[in-house]
Amino acid sequence: MDLRRFLDLxxxxxxxxxxxxxxxxxxxESGSTDxxxxxxxxxxxxxxxxxAMGYVDVAQLAHRLEDTLDQVRNxxxxxxxxxxxxxxxxxxxxxxxxxxxxxNVTPQLDGGTTSPAAAAASRPxxxxxxxxxxxxxxxxxxxxxxxxxxxxxxxxALLIIRSLADVTGYxxxxxxxxxxxYDGVLHLFxxxxxxxxxxxxxxxxxxxxxxxxxxxxETRTVAKTAAELRSALRATRKARTVxxxxxxxxxxxxxxxxxxxxxxxxxxQGGARNGQAAVxxxxxxLLSELQLEVLTMRMVPLSETFARxxxxxxxxxxxxxxxxxxxxxxxxxxxxxxxxxxxxxPLIHMLRNAVDHGIEPADERAAAGKPRRGQLVLRAERExxxxxxxxxxxxxxxxxxxVVEKAIAAGLIPPGSATNPGDEEIFRxxxxxxxxxxxxxxxxxxxxxxxxxVVSKVRALGGAVEMHSLEGAxxxxxxxxxxxxxxxxxxxxxxxxxxxxxxxxxxxxxxxxSDNVQRDGDREQVRLRDxxxxxxxxxxxxxxxxxxxxxxxxxxxxxxxxxxxxVDELVGREQILVKNFDPAVGTLPFFSGATLLDDGRPAxxxxxxxxx
Amino acid sequence: MAxxxxxxxxxxxxxxxxxxxxxxxxxxxxxxxxTGAEAVTRYRELKPDLVTMDIVMPDMxxxxxxxxIMKDDPQARILMCSxxxxxxxxxxxxxxxxxxxxxxxxxxxxxLEAVQRVMG
Numbered sequence: 001m002d003l004r005r006f007l008d009l010x011x012x013x014x015x016x017x018x019x020x021x022x023x024x025x026x027x028x029e030s031g032s033t034d035x036x037x038x039x040x041x042x043x044x045x046x047x048x049x050x051x052a053m054g055y056v057d058v059a060q061l062a063h064r065l066e067d068t069l070d071q072v073r074n075x076x077x078x079x080x081x082x083x084x085x086x087x088x089x090x091x092x093x094x095x096x097x098x099x100x101x102x103x104n105v106t107p108q109l110d111g112g113t114t115s116p117a118a119a120a121a122s123r124p125x126x127x128x129x130x131x132x133x134x135x136x137x138x139x140x141x142x143x144x145x146x147x148x149x150x151x152x153x154x155x156x157a158l159l160i161i162r163s164l165a166d167v168t169g170y171x172x173x174x175x176x177x178x179x180x181x182y183d184g185v186l187h188l189f190x191x192x193x194x195x196x197x198x199x200x201x202x203x204x205x206x207x208x209x210x211x212x213x214x215x216x217x218e219t220r221t222v223a224k225t226a227a228e229l230r231s232a233l234r235a236t237r238k239a240r241t242v243x244x245x246x247x248x249x250x251x252x253x254x255x256x257x258x259x260x261x262x263x264x265x266x267x268x269q270g271g272a273r274n275g276q277a278a279v280x281x282x283x284x285x286l287l288s289e290l291q292l293e294v295l296t297m298r299m300v301p302l303s304e305t306f307a308r309x310x311x312x313x314x315x316x317x318x319x320x321x322x323x324x325x326x327x328x329x330x331x332x333x334x335x336x337x338x339x340x341x342x343x344x345x346p347l348i349h350m351l352r353n354a355v356d357h358g359i360e361p362a363d364e365r366a367a368a369g370k371p372r373r374g375q376l377v378l379r380a381e382r383e384x385x386x387x388x389x390x391x392x393x394x395x396x397x398x399x400x401x402x403v404v405e406k407a408i409a410a411g412l413i414p415p416g417s418a419t420n421p422g423d424e425e426i427f428r429x430x431x432x433x434x435x436x437x438x439x440x441x442x443x444x445x446x447x448x449x450x451x452x453x454v455v456s457k458v459r460a461l462g463g464a465v466e467m468h469s470l471e472g473a474x475x476x477x478x479x480x481x482x483x484x485x486x487x488x489x490x491x492x493x494x495x496x497x498x499x500x501x502x503x504x505x506x507x508x509x510x511x512x513x514s515d516n517v518q519r520d521g522d523r524e525q526v527r528l529r530d531x532x533x534x535x536x537x538x539x540x541x542x543x544x545x546x547x548x549x550x551x552x553x554x555x556x557x558x559x560x561x562x563x564x565x566x567v568d569e570l571v572g573r574e575q576i577l578v579k580n581f582d583p584a585v586g587t588l589p590f591f592s593g594a595t596l597l598d599d600g601r602p603a604x605x606x607x608x609x610x611x612x
Numbered sequence: 613m614a615x616x617x618x619x620x621x622x623x624x625x626x627x628x629x630x631x632x633x634x635x636x637x638x639x640x641x642x643x644x645x646x647t648g649a650e651a652v653t654r655y656r657e658l659k660p661d662l663v664t665m666d667i668v669m670p671d672m673x674x675x676x677x678x679x680x681i682m683k684d685d686p687q688a689r690i691l692m693c694s695x696x697x698x699x700x701x702x703x704x705x706x707x708x709x710x711x712x713x714x715x716x717x718x719x720x721x722x723x724l725e726a727v728q729r730v731m732g
Contacts, residue, residue, distance in 0.1 A: 006629065013625045044668050045623050048695050052629065052717035063697075151715035152694070155702040159712060180699060206712065206729050 007102065010053055014098050017042040021065075021091045028072070029084045036079075039087075040069040046094065055101040058094065065090045128174065128187050135171040137191040138216045142198060146184035148307065150207035154178035157186045160205040167201070169193035189216070210301055210332050244297075246337065253294045257577030260287045261596045295336070295484055302380050302389075303331040305344045312348050313376060316355040323362045323373040324355055330380035335387055336484040339461050343389075343481070346454040350391050350477055351376070353451070358395030358475055368472065370394065386463075386505055389479040398469040403429055410435065424561060427467040431455040462488070462505060462578075462592060464558050464609055480505070488578055490605070491554060492571040492597060496544035500567075500606045501576050501595050502554060507608060508562070510554045510570055526553060526564045537566045541590060541611050556608035563612045578605050614640040615731065618658055620651040620677065621666040621693065626716070630664055630693070633720045637727065648672025652680045655688070662730060663690045665710070667701050675705050682709035689730050693718075 020042045027035035047062035068087060071077040128141070144160060146153045157178060164170045171189040175182070190198070199211040267280045306328050313326040335343075359365075359374030366372050377392040400420050407413045407429045429435060431451040458465050463481040482488060482505050490501040491510065516527040517535060524535040535553065539546050550566040576595040592607040617639045621627045631641045643658045645651040649672040655663060663681065667674040674692065681688050692705045692713040702713050711730040714723050 006625065009625045009628055013623055038670070041622070041668055041670060044695065048716045049623060049625050051696070052625070054717070151696070152699050152702050152713065154699055155706055155713055158703055158706050162706070178703070204729065204732065206725060 006053070010049055011098075011102055014046050014049055017046050018091065018095050018098065021046075021094075022088075025084060025087050025091060028079050028087075029081065036069060036073045040066060040073060043069055043094075046098075050098070050101070053101075055098075058097045058101050061090065061094045061097050065094060132174050132187075134216055135189050138171055138189040139192055140190045140195070140213050141216050142188040142190065142195070142202070143210075143212045143214070144186040144188060144202055145209045145211075146186070147207045147209040148184075150184060153184040153207075154180075154182045156205065156207045157182065157184070160186060160202050160208070161188075163201050163205050164188065164198070167193060167198060170198075209303065249294065249298060250338075253291070253298070254577070256287065256291050256294060258596065260284075260291065260575075261577065263287055298337050298484070299334040300337045300340055301332050301334050302340065302387075305340050305347065306331040306378070308344075309347065309351060309378065313351055313355060316352045317359075320356050321361060322355055322359045324359055324376050325373050326376045326378070328378045333380045333382055333387055334483075335481065339481055339484075342457060342461055346457050346479075347378070347389070347391075349451075349454055351378070354391065354393040354395065354475070358393040358397075360396050364396075383480070387481050387483055389481065391477045391479075392474065393476075394474040397471040397473055397475055398426055398430070398467075399471065400426055406435065407432075423466075423468050426469065427465075430467070431465075459607070459609070460592075462503060462607075464506065466558065488576055490574055490576045490595075492574050492603070493538075493552075493554065493567040494569040494571055495538045495542055495567050496548075498542075499571060499597060499601065499603045500538075501574070501597070501603050502565075502606045502608055503576075503578075503592075504573075506556050506558060508555045508557045510552060511564070513550055513553050513566060528555065528564070533562050533564045535564045535566055536611050538606075538611070539566070539568075554608070556612060558609050558612065561612065565608060565611060576605070614638055615661040616640050616642040616658065617662040617664065618643045618645065618651070618654055618660040619664050620645040620648070620654075620669065620674065621664070622646045622669045623666075626666065626693070626718075629718060630723070633718070633723050634662075634664075634727070636720070637724050639727075646670075648674055648677035648680075651677040652684075655681050656684060659685070661689065662727065663688060664693055665690050665705075666693050667695070667698055667705065675701060675708055678705050678708045678710050691726055691730050 021039055024032075024035040024039035024042070028039065043062050043066040047059050047066060050056075050058035050062060065087065068077065068083075068090065072079050072083070077083060134141075144157075146156055150156055157173075157175075161173050161176065164173075169190045169192050171191055173189065174187045188198070188202075195213050199213075202208055202211050263280065263283050266276075267284070309328065310326055313324055316322075317324040354376055355374075359376065360368070360370075362372040365374065375392075375394045377390075379390045379392070381388045381390070403426055404413070404417055404419050404421065408415050408417060410432075412429060412432055412435070431454070433450065433452040435450065435452070455465050458479055458481070461481055463479055466478045466480075467475065468478075469475040482503070489504040491504060491507060493500055493502060511526070511528060513526065518525045518527070518532070524537070525532040526535045533555065537546060537550065539548065539550065548568070550568050552568075552570050553564040553566045554570075556563050556565055574597065576597070578593040578595050590606055590610045591604045592610075593605040595603055595605055597603050615638070617634050619627050619630050619634070619641060621630065621644075627644050631644075634641060639662070642660055643654045645654045646669070648669050651663070651665065651669075651674075652672070665674045665678060669677075672680075678690055678692075681690065686709070688709070690705075690710045692702055692710045693716065694702045694705075694713055695716045705713070712726045714726045
């Protein structure tokens, strides 16, 4: 919204209120009590008008004056001559500031009051204070987090509480009265309720960042008997929540994973034969519940990492002299903390890159018929078993000819290569270690971590990066990540007598191999429905006997690229617990980790993208 | 038919800005008031679908005006317009029956979100 057309109105109204101020301050000296209220209102209005115009300095001066007048109003300051002097001086300063602002400052909307970094640092915890006793019958607790930038969080929380008044099963909230420093976390207590309906109602009240439900700790509910009361009292004496070192959570998760594998072994090795089937089944259910519980404990919303990014973009844009609007979407989506922890640096690198090399200077954009301000969108989406993080800019796009030129100069591709290769080839070149298209190393990017580091980091997390770029129109990066590092759904395949696990994240389907394979010189292709896919024989990759014909293939996909990986046999689908390892020197580069299979045998985890 | 709105604020600047935002969202601004007392009278006359109410106004403040309007018409949809630091007053207004609030300086998108919640 262009505020310049409000400028005349602003000047007229502030002038009038400045005159009122001058008059009422003098009346105040002659002992009028009505004058204080009137002066206060004028200062207050000037503050509001100036803040609306983005004149921060004026608003601050008005606020100071308003403060002093408030103290006069409530009797804690006496309006003697010295004070009136001070007030008049402040009013003069205010007058000058208004003139100055009107002459020199471009009006702009500015709703942000704290830097995202500062906001993230002071992020409130979602823990229910240990001394809160839950209403009788509480079985579920909804934790509502208000957005960091929500104004007057207490009033918003009150609106949420009010909107739930008629909900069946709603028992109460903590807090229900609000202190000035209320941090924006609200705990709602339910004796069972339609949680998705509740979430919708809560979100409808506005400014809600997240709503999460968890089971109530029953020892904290209001006691119905004396014995319960005693134990509840005992319970309140000690804290009911504990902070856990992340490593210990890892430890629990690993042990659980191994336990679950042992349980599977028990099941496959005759537990059922000995009439223990029911016990083994029960064990399996409990173990899955436990695993899910631990996984949930490890999940954190993307906002934990996203929160500091607007500042990164702002700083990068200032340093590079770019005008950028940065939008983030989907930061409520949750990921395993260990993945999220690793995601920050690659994202920061990519954002800086986008500002530095993607978004053009405003004049260049205007000349190209684009809006002067560049658009940078960071968006997260849930996708089957993964999360997709998309970074989109409307900048100049990748200069393909230049990339090719540089790649030839660096000896990455032979001279005379096509000057307009596809996105994938370009991306492969760009993410080659040491490749840089920047003509000079800027302060922001182009040195240190490169795109190659981003790609290898994401790959190490079991994810993949794709790029699409249109010259003159912008570049889009897509990062696909697993939701959890440790636990994965995998397909177990057999190649040359060994079993391997392939995570399902990058597999689309499995097919049989028979007469659908075509040979074309050195290359083999397999027919899938109406198209042909390159066939990669794992026997060859794993340096096994290739005279044996494979019986099946799995289809791996990354973006538009697909390939069929030939295996001897499909064994089945399993949930595996992946242990990452640093590949020893000399090992084949296709493995991302190791796991124990259902029958207790160790197996390597194959990264399908590495063989494509 | 377009929804009607009564805008109550002692500053012409704020009234103009709000009118601008609300007209853009298809509202018909049927009236404006500069004091709390005027807001109450105008509400009785106009029965608007929505009221935006400033907190600090001469004559009668916004919160007393909310109380008076809610007494007349418990279904009234009132959106409070507050400045930073008026936390306690906003809570008072909500307890008096205001449906939602926005904080100055106004961001049009925020105002429209709040209006949508009040009307929804």
